[in-house]
Amino acid sequence: MQLVTAARVFVLVALVAPFARADTSFVSKVQVYADSDHTTVVSPVVSAAADVAPNTSVSLGYLADVVTSASVDVVTQASKTTIHDTRHQVTIGGSHTFDTLMVRAGYLFSKENDYLSHTFNAGLEKQLDDKNTTLGIGYNLSLNTVGRADDQNFNRSLDVHSISAAWTQVINERTIAQLSYELGYESGYQASPYRFVPVRMSIDAAPEFWVPETDPDSRWRQAAVIGLNRAVGEASSVQADYRFYTDDWGITSHTLGARYFVSLSHNLELRLRERFYTQGAASFYQDNYSSVTRYITYDRELSPLWSETFGVKLDYMLTTHLEGELKADLFYYSYSDFAPLTSRTGTNVGLGLTLKY
Amino acid sequence: MRSISVGVAISLGLAATAAHAFPTGEQFDGDPVTTDGAGGIAFDGAPRWTSHTCAVCHTDPPGIIGLGIEADHQELFSTGWAANQQYHLRVVMTREHEGVQYASLGDVCGSQLMPYKPCDDNGFALELDDDSGNPTGKFVPVVSGACAAAGAMIPPDVDAYILKDGTAAVHNGAHHAQIQWDVCWTAPAAGAGTITAYVAAVDGNGGDGTANFPNDTLGDDVAFGAVPLAEAGAAPPPAENGGCNATGDASLATGALVLAAFALLRRRRRSQLALLLAIASLAGCVHVRPRQRATLAERKMVFAPDPQEDELDLHMQEAREGSSGGYGSSGGGCGCN
Numbered sequence: 001m002q003l004v005t006a007a008r009v010f011v012l013v014a015l016v017a018p019f020a021r022a023d024t025s026f027v028s029k030v031q032v033y034a035d036s037d038h039t040t041v042v043s044p045v046v047s048a049a050a051d052v053a054p055n056t057s058v059s060l061g062y063l064a065d066v067v068t069s070a071s072v073d074v075v076t077q078a079s080k081t082t083i084h085d086t087r088h089q090v091t092i093g094g095s096h097t098f099d100t101l102m103v104r105a106g107y108l109f110s111k112e113n114d115y116l117s118h119t120f121n122a123g124l125e126k127q128l129d130d131k132n133t134t135l136g137i138g139y140n141l142s143l144n145t146v147g148r149a150d151d152q153n154f155n156r157s158l159d160v161h162s163i164s165a166a167w168t169q170v171i172n173e174r175t176i177a178q179l180s181y182e183l184g185y186e187s188g189y190q191a192s193p194y195r196f197v198p199v200r201m202s203i204d205a206a207p208e209f210w211v212p213e214t215d216p217d218s219r220w221r222q223a224a225v226i227g228l229n230r231a232v233g234e235a236s237s238v239q240a241d242y243r244f245y246t247d248d249w250g251i252t253s254h255t256l257g258a259r260y261f262v263s264l265s266h267n268l269e270l271r272l273r274e275r276f277y278t279q280g281a282a283s284f285y286q287d288n289y290s291s292v293t294r295y296i297t298y299d300r301e302l303s304p305l306w307s308e309t310f311g312v313k314l315d316y317m318l319t320t321h322l323e324g325e326l327k328a329d330l331f332y333y334s335y336s337d338f339a340p341l342t343s344r345t346g347t348n349v350g351l352g353l354t355l356k357y
Numbered sequence: 358m359r360s361i362s363v364g365v366a367i368s369l370g371l372a373a374t375a376a377h378a379f380p381t382g383e384q385f386d387g388d389p390v391t392t393d394g395a396g397g398i399a400f401d402g403a404p405r406w407t408s409h410t411c412a413v414c415h416t417d418p419p420g421i422i423g424l425g426i427e428a429d430h431q432e433l434f435s436t437g438w439a440a441n442q443q444y445h446l447r448v449v450m451t452r453e454h455e456g457v458q459y460a461s462l463g464d465v466c467g468s469q470l471m472p473y474k475p476c477d478d479n480g481f482a483l484e485l486d487d488d489s490g491n492p493t494g495k496f497v498p499v500v501s502g503a504c505a506a507a508g509a510m511i512p513p514d515v516d517a518y519i520l521k522d523g524t525a526a527v528h529n530g531a532h533h534a535q536i537q538w539d540v541c542w543t544a545p546a547a548g549a550g551t552i553t554a555y556v557a558a559v560d561g562n563g564g565d566g567t568a569n570f571p572n573d574t575l576g577d578d579v580a581f582g583a584v585p586l587a588e589a590g591a592a593p594p595p596a597e598n599g600g601c602n603a604t605g606d607a608s609l610a611t612g613a614l615v616l617a618a619f620a621l622l623r624r625r626r627r628s629q630l631a632l633l634l635a636i637a638s639l640a641g642c643v644h645v646r647p648r649q650r651a652t653l654a655e656r657k658m659v660f661a662p663d664p665q666e667d668e669l670d671l672h673m674q675e676a677r678e679g680s681s682g683g684y685g686s687s688g689g690g691c692g693c694n
Contacts, residue, residue: 170645182682223683229658237657245680253680261657266452301679
């Protein structure tokens with residue numbers, strides 16, 4: 001007898017969601033970033049989440065960025081040629097579900113040698129049409145204090161507001177789409193306190209003098225993302241998304257992302273991903289300033305650039321409740337109009353463990 | 358992929374609590390009060406039982422196992438079921454992970470052994486209902502690889518037990534460590550329309566490894582779903598109610614619309630974009646019911662399956678690119694000075 005497979009479905013927790021269940025997880029990861037611009041960032045992360053009541057969950061997390069850098073930024077503007085800094089970040093959050101409405105709120109605290117940040121966020125998600133449609137809105141407020149190492153008198157503020165909206169739509173039993181939009185407004189100091197801009201007659205000439213980088217004090221940002229997830233066969237899926245971004249500094253960017261998930265065995269999953277990014281320059285960016293202008297920058301992130309990232313990740317179910325992961329990303333950045341650095345390559349590798357009950 | 362249904366039961370339970378499962382098929386027919394049975398309910402997710410599944414008792418399943426239905430006639434799942442045709446069906450459980458340490462014992466386990474050895478007990482339930490939610494067709498067990506003839510003597514070690522009222526098939530419980538079960542089903546007469554197979558399975562963990570708790574309902578895994586089967590020669594199953602109808606491959610249509618959106622954005626024709634996006638979801642979607650979301654519930658279908666990784670990646674990208682936003686805010690400091 002030849003039997004033909006009709007349906008193979010891996011039923012996850014969402015299918016038993018009507019039944020109250022405790023869901024507790026503990027995540028521990030470390031990610032190491034290293035690039036050809038002599039920058040290394042080691043980022044350990046630990047986080048925990050738990051359902052404290054049938055409709056209420058809380059989460060707590062800690063993240064650190066341990067930075068060592070001798071990039072062209074550092075070399076060109078400071079007496080020290082290598083910096084060491086550590087950023088600490090603590091997050092706390094909670095959510096509660098009222099039937100088809102979910103309310104969430106969170107707080108994030110971040111501190112490093114020369115930067116202090118308090119971020120508050122809140123949001124609502126409403127499920128409609130028998131959960132075929134989910135609409136979400138959110139608000140984010142980040143209050144930042146920018147300092148400068150070894151300079152007690154340097155103290156600037158930066159406030160960031162953003163509102164976002166998302167629409168997630170089930171297209172069919174194997175396809176889901178999402179459209180999101182975010183509007184952000186930044187007010188305050190947005191330059192680098194360490195970055196000085198050479199003023200010279202030509203890009204090959206010796207600088208006549210250096211002036212502090214000066215960016216506009218306000219910035220409106222807009223970003224829209226459309227994404228599509230599609231199951232392929234019985235053990236794989238393809239995800240694709242596109243982001244359009246624009247701001248009133250004149251930067252426009254396009255981001256294309258694609259991910260492919262495939263189950264190699266009952267406890268091993270492979271993810272391949274690809275990301276392409278391209279942006280134009282800010283309106284006030286110049287590769288060389290022959291005179292001092294109102295806004296003047298030496299920031300390559302405001303120059304025209306493109307980047308390419310390819311990554312591989314393996315998730316392995318060690319036991320029913322314990323999952324390990326290993327990932328490696330390779331990336332390349334190209335700067336067509338930034339003389340000190342024309343390209344940057346690097347890797348981003350990580351490993352992690354997730355314990356879930 | 359369509360979906361699945363639910364069902365199952367395994368375990369056995371000597372515990373004095375109410376958390377007993379059904380190691381044998383007969384217990385599904387047992388009186389709930391006097392024999393701790395199921396009262397004729399298969400718990401396969403069928404609407405007539407308000408979609409209750411084995412997850413009612415086998416709570417907190419990790420959701421790792423998968424579930425499938427196979428048939429000897431491929432067209433059952435393509436062109437549809439044929440009137441009065443008998444189908445040899447096989448319910449297959451994949452990714453078994455509970456109680457597998459006892460699987461090698463096979464049937465050499467249980468309380469008849471001294472010392473006691475736990476069993477790897479799994480189970481299933483299957484029911485096929487018409488559009489009105491009423492069971493339809495006729496089940497018979499598989500005997501020696503073939504569908505049992507009418508009136509034939511049924512040996513005690515077949516895979517499937519047919520409930521007394523004939524409405525569902527469940528595991529017989531004669532053997533342990535089973536991950537697939539065969540049963541035959543004869544389709545009804547023509548005109549019944551779309552039939553839905555509700556199927557479920559339980560991956561039992563063998564209790565706590567002692568004779569005292571061999572088959573409680575805790576620590577097991579569960580899968581369930583529903584598979585719509587069209588009637589051969591009839592119109593395809595109607596789109597489910599929900600205000601939108603599927604025409605062709607919705608995902609392909611949406612993909613084309615994504616590209617069109619990209620083009621409009623480049624031309625800064627934003628008003629047309631809004632209209633386009635509205636069409637994108639309304640033109641190509643169907644109403645997907647909860648029991649049909651097995652695939653959508655998988656991690657690989659989640660837009661942000663790893664928030665910690667996303668946070669790290671977004672923070673890195675936002676520090677090295679001129680853009681930010683749209684995917685959710687990473688917030689919090691710079692890490693890039």
